[in-house]
Amino acid sequence: MTTMATWTCWSPATAASSCYRNKGDGTFEDVTAKAGLKIPGWSIGAAWLDYDRDGCVDLFVGRYVKFDPEYRAYYPADNYPGPLDYPAETNVLLHNNCDGTFSDVTAKAGNRRAEGRAMGVTAADFDRDGYPDIYVANDKSENFLLHNQKDGTFKEIATQAGVAFGQNGENTSPWDRCSPISITRAGGVVSFPIPSTTACTGIWAV
Numbered sequence: 001m002t003t004m005a006t007w008t009c010w011s012p013a014t015a016a017s018s019c020y021r022n023k024g025d026g027t028f029e030d031v032t033a034k035a036g037l038k039i040p041g042w043s044i045g046a047a048w049l050d051y052d053r054d055g056c057v058d059l060f061v062g063r064y065v066k067f068d069p070e071y072r073a074y075y076p077a078d079n080y081p082g083p084l085d086y087p088a089e090t091n092v093l094l095h096n097n098c099d100g101t102f103s104d105v106t107a108k109a110g111n112r113r114a115e116g117r118a119m120g121v122t123a124a125d126f127d128r129d130g131y132p133d134i135y136v137a138n139d140k141s142e143n144f145l146l147h148n149q150k151d152g153t154f155k156e157i158a159t160q161a162g163v164a165f166g167q168n169g170e171n172t173s174p175w176d177r178c179s180p181i182s183i184t185r186a187g188g189v190v191s192f193p194i195p196s197t198t199a200c201t202g203i204w205a206v
Contacts (some may be wrong), residue, residue, distance in 0.1 A: 017046075
């Protein structure tokens with residue numbers, strides 16, 4: 001079965017996420033509620049990955065800020081509220097139950113502690129240990145690199161890996177002679193090294 005997820009923010013006040021199942025006949029059906037993917041808050045990006053390697057693709061959803069339509073504040077005539085004027089939102093990790101439904105395992109996976117203002121997310125096995133990791137590019141705050149601990153949990157290591165900051169797209173230096181992994185962002189390319197304990201073959205880029 002082929003699935004396609006479309007995440008659409010109609011407006012900050014009515015942000016909505018939708019999942020459409022490919023019926024294989026040129027049409028799609030909305031299975032958002034049936035699959036348990038009706039995610040509250042302002043969803044802004046998503047990545048599919050089999051983080052526990054059970055053969056069923058899971059879903060990581062990046063969320064932006066906790067927008068409150070009732071929020072009122074006064075600003076100069078030439079200014080307006082920005083991302084930092086609203087609390088950061090928690091991203092969501094949804095485990096595929098392999099039966100067409102998903103379960104929210106955000107807290108169980110340890111991701112609730114990493115609150116940011118997601119602008120983009122991607123998943124790949126950055127250290128080539130066989131388990132996919134997650135990178136979150138945040139707005140006006142440090143980025144996240146969620147390292148898969150191979151036990152259903154993730155550890156945030158962006159600062160240690162050198163990819164938490166670098167809004168101008170500057171590169172970090174490799175730890176050894178191996179080619180660095182590259183992450184392309186709006187401001188340029190952020191690179192971080194492959195540990196010397198892993199095989200140095202190829203470059204992963206998104």
